[in-house]
Amino acid sequence: MSEPAPPRVIVGSTSAEVDDKLALAARLRACEVPDRELxxxxxxxxxxxxxxxxLFMQKLYEQILPVHGVIMEFGVRWGQNLALFSALRGMLEPFNYNRRIVGFDTFSGFPSVSELDGGKVRAGDYGVAxxxxxxxxxxxxxxxxxxxxxxxxxxxxVEGDATQILPAWLADHPETVVALAYFDFDLYEPTKACLEALLPYITKGTVLAFxxxxxxxxxxxxxxxxxILGLSRHALRRDPSNPLISYMVVE
Ligand SMILES: C[S@@+](CC[C@H](N)C(=O)[O-])C[C@H]1O[C@@H](n2cnc3c(N)ncnc32)[C@H](O)[C@@H]1O
Known part of the structure; x- marks a missing residue:
């Protein structure tokens, strides 16, 4: 039986970088390091x-240490960021059991794509197994x-189209305060809808990362x-080590 086709994603790397990533991935899958040491x-x-x-995720997390509330990720995919935030909570504020981490995704890729999304992606891209x-x-x-x-x-x-489920989730959790929202849908419509729905739940110091x-x-x-926010209301910050991720701290 043939393998299912890998999910369609946009790759920003050069072909030499892709080759090296594939070479490392092959060595990881085949490596002799015993499981207990892997x-x-x-x-x-x-x-x-x-x-x-x-390291950038750690910098974002450090900024919310004095801010009350949950961490939300919009666009989870394989879930690496959720695992990182969970590890960072254990390292940086191990007793803050109130810092819940909530991830929203369809777990089946983009449900739809708008004309404002630039024409390079389509519904179903960025799926998972x-x-x-x-x-x-x-x-x-x-x-x-x-x-x-x-x-x-x-x-x-939280599984499903976040434009539809976030309002219901917030209504079911009226206690919610958001300390960090990480937006990684890549797309116009869900980013706009979820950012707008979230505004009543943020506080001074909330980090909105993109x-x-x-x-x-x-x-x-x-x-x-x-x-939804305008680009001049809050300073848009970045980190020298990462070309794409940016964040605003709500003032
Ligand atoms: C670029 S991936 C996220 C990558 C992930 N944050 C990471 O760092 O590995 C974008 C994700 O957004 C999800 N997504 C896009 N539109 C969505 C929507 N309307 N509702 C829920 N999930 C959506 C896709 O399913 C996909 O998993």
């Missing part, structure tokens, strides 16, 4: 770009078991931010 040696396979991204939400829950559950206060469930995956502002491949995310 996770302790993942640094072997980290690229500069991945490491820069992880069938059943991935359940496997991601297992992975995050293992991390939670090994972190402080494991008896408190501190993460939630994966694709000023990104020609995904123009819709910037248009959404311009329409």
């Amino acid at each position: 996770l302790d040696n993942l640094g072997l396979f980290l690229t500069r770009q991945t490491l820069a991204r992880i 069938d059943g991935w939400k359940g496997r991601l829950e297992e992975i995050l559950g293992i991390h939670e078991r090994n972190a402080p206060i494991p008896q408190k469930r501190k993460f939630e995956l 994966d694709e502002l000023n990104c020609p491949e995904f123009p819709g995310e910037t248009v959404a931010v311009r329409e």
